[in-house]
Amino acid sequence: MAELVIKNSHLVLPEGVVDAGLVIGAGKIKDIVKDSALPEADTVVDAGGKYILPGMIDVHVHMREPGAVSKEGWVTGSKAAVAGGVTTLFDMPNTQPPTTSIEELARKRENVKGKSLVDYGFHFAATPDNQEELKKLFGGIASVKFYTCSTVGSLLIDNDAVIFEDFRILGEKQLISTVHAENQVMIDYWMNALKESGEDVSPLTYAKARGNICASESLNSLIYLSKSAGNKLHVAHISTLEEVNLVRKFKDPQLTAEVSPHHLFLSLDDVGRLGSYSRVNPPLRSEVDNGALWEGLFDGTIDMIASDHAPHLRESKEGDVFTASAGFPELETTLPLLLNETHKSRLTLELIAKITAENPARVFRVKNKGRIEKGFDADLVIVDLDREKVVREEELFTKCGWSPYAGRTLKGWPVKTFVGGNLVFDEGIIYEEKKGREVNYY
């Protein structure tokens, strides 16, 4: 007898949507068969004719642990993940202390045990002086992150010679270098000019001053360094038309990119409404940039969507735009925002599966994940495309308790999330008994 079967569903497979059922055992998909051929099972879940997607693999999440568990942490963050249909996430290294040594990575690994409801991996970080630590890395991480600007939890690395040497070291190890590309010298120059102007700076003036050129100039330089060093470069939160054009021009298997939901679904037009809450790095951009990012997703220039879930409490988002913390909570709304687009014919479910699961697994070489396929992990999300619901801050699981999308009506929501065959989210209820594991890389 099988452990679990799911019947009466439309499965979103890479080759298209099929009406079939799933046989699940030992955390894996054992078979995909017509409902009439499903075996007896201990548990039978009736999907009620809904669609099943592979669980989202979110490669860009700030879990804030250690150092800022007042903002999030693995317990609340992974609840937010399963509520949003995310079954695997990669944690960013700008924690306190940051993940810049083998020792700190080991501490992070130990700390997460027994806390996360989802499977996970870790990004490491490069600093101006941790080359010896990079030399000790041998797999087991998602990537090494380079921050060319001092964003939250400053890990600024702005010496191109060091970046080039690091890229060479990581290239030889076939490890990915992920970049937050924004030129700090340019940012400082225009921010100082704003401050010295003595004017009362609005959030919109602020966002525009940290302009497209700060990001595209930095990315241009990083792509040049990477092509010269021969390493794999992954561009985090690509946000401008100019960056899309750059990546399209130099696109090959060694150059990949992700876009964040806020650069697709929010723009400078939202800054007035959001006030100092609109602050995010890179900043919100124009509708022309939004359009270029969508085009980049459609033609494969951009490989995936990653949430950049960067929770901050209300108290640190309020007040002066220069001092407000940068970042948005995103784990619970990314998939609903995408599903909502299927009703406007902008996205198909097949493309959603590709940019949320299949491509992240391929780029980051995650074993046995990213597709609904025999032998793969049973990481699944049942979605109700007809469910229309307003984003309400009081219903969110993230500890920060607010959302830049609050009040938006979205049609298409996750209703059940399975991690390794275990039902962990069911219609708003979270089951916490089963915990996630660290992923394997091939």
Ligand code: NCD
């Ligand atoms: C991130 C954070 O809060 O950690 N903030 C952000 O605005 N995206 C840091 C980052 O990704 O740059």
Ligand code: ZN
């Ligand atoms: Zn960043």
Ligand code: ZN
């Ligand atoms: Zn980030």
